[in-house]
Amino acid sequence: xxxxLESVKxxxxxxxxxxxxxxxxxxxxxxxVDLEASKALKAKLLEMQPDYKNLCLLILPGExxxxxxxAREYSSNSRLNCRCEAVVIxxxxxxxxxxxxxxxxKRSKTKRKMKCFNDKDTxxxxxR
Numbered sequence: 001x002x003x004x005l006e007s008v009k010x011x012x013x014x015x016x017x018x019x020x021x022x023x024x025x026x027x028x029x030x031x032x033v034d035l036e037a038s039k040a041l042k043a044k045l046l047e048m049q050p051d052y053k054n055l056c057l058l059i060l061p062g063e064x065x066x067x068x069x070x071a072r073e074y075s076s077n078s079r080l081n082c083r084c085e086a087v088v089i090x091x092x093x094x095x096x097x098x099x100x101x102x103x104x105x106k107r108s109k110t111k112r113k114m115k116c117f118n119d120k121d122t123x124x125x126x127x128r
Contacts (some may be wrong), residue, residue: 002107003079005017005018005019005068006048008044008048010027010040010041010044010087011031011037011040011041012027012032012033012037012062012065013027013028013037013040013044014026014028015026015033015041015045015048016043016124017048018058018084021055021056021083022056022057022058022124022127022128023045023048023049023055023057023058024057024058024059024060025041025045025057025058025059025060026042026060026062026081027059027060027061027062027063027065028062028065029062029063029064029065030063030064030065031062031065031066032065032066032067032068033066033067033068033071034068034070034071035068035070035071035074037071038067038071038074038075039074045057047104052081052082053081053082053083054081054082054083054125055083056082056085056086056118057082057084057085057086058085058088058123058124059085059086059088060088060120061080061087061088061089061090061094062074063090063091064091066093067097068111070110072097072100072101075114082123083113084113084114084115084126085113085114085115086114086115086117086121086124086127087114087115087116087117087119087123088116088118088119088120089116089118090118091119095116098114098116099116100116
């Protein structure tokens with residue numbers, strides 16, 4: 001089990017630094033991620049990890065959480081240029097949203113990897 005080094009809450013997000021290269025972002029159940037929430041999350045991540053090129057994100061969406069079209073577009077176009085992003089999904093609609101972002105990201109020229117997982121342990125194995 002990984003001990004959290006730092007934990008902070010931003011809107012409907014809980015951000016936990018797991019080590020010097022991995023940050024876990026948990027999205028509250030029933031939380032709607034809009035454009036402002038997405039911008040606030042990015043700002044906090046940059047504050048926590050100014051040198052984000054070696055950063056890996058572990059994203060844990062909450063049950064019935066949703067993302068607005070504006071937030072999806074913002075997330076696709078202004079991603080942190082981090083090393084990798086693992087998203088643990090539980091519902092079909094989450095997989096559809098994440099696959100949209102993954103496909104868009106593949107067309108960009110970033111070297112960041114992004115992948116969906118069904119459980120946190122498998123996602124952490126991939127990150128490491």
